[in-house]
Amino acid sequence: MKTLILNGSPKAHGDTAVLVDALARRLKGEVRILTPQSGIHPCTDCRYCWKQSGCAIRDAMQEVYPYLTDCDHVVLASPVWFSSLSGPLLDMASRFQTLFAARHFRGEPPALREKNGVLILVGGEPGTEIGPAQNARTILRLMGARRPCAAEIYSMDTDRIPAAEDLQALAAVEAAARLLNGEES
Secondary structure: OEEEEEEOOOOOOOHHHHHHHHHHHHOOOEEEEEOHHHOOOOOOOOOHHHOOOOOOOOOOHHHHHHHHHHOOEEEEEEEEEOOEEOHHHHHHHHOOHHHHHHHHOOOOOOOOOOEEEEEEEEOOOOOOOHHHHHHHHHHHHHOOEOOOOOEEEEEOOOOOOOHHHOHHHHHHHHHHHHHHOOOOO
16 A cells, blocks of 8 residues: 655644654555655646646656555645645645646546545644635545545644644544554444
């Protein structure tokens, strides 16, 4: 089994990382985690992908495209900033524009097989996850995730309760790992 995780938090030991790490430790198989420090630049809308496969930007993303094609699970994890997904996550996700362009501009069938999608959102204020969750589901679908998501994990009161102490979120991580590993819940 292969899992690709996009962690949009710039904090290596922040609340989002706590839940991502908890999930990654429990998953069977190979897990690849991308962070803002992974050396992936945002899309520049150069439109290279409108006519050609892939992306004109040569960076770490070149290794991610085949991994995404082969993986069984995709996870989007983000802090919620001003009722939005984080800028770093959106920068990474923008590079999947080539997948959209393949279908809509180059007329190619989707190269991705369906996979399980998991959403992890962390924020300081309950209720601010609604818009970001909708956006994340759109990105996950572009990445080949089935609808509905296999799991959605929220820790939305981190100003009072750190994710490491959010028992409900940690239980949701455990349940998601069992589901992705094909274990009984």
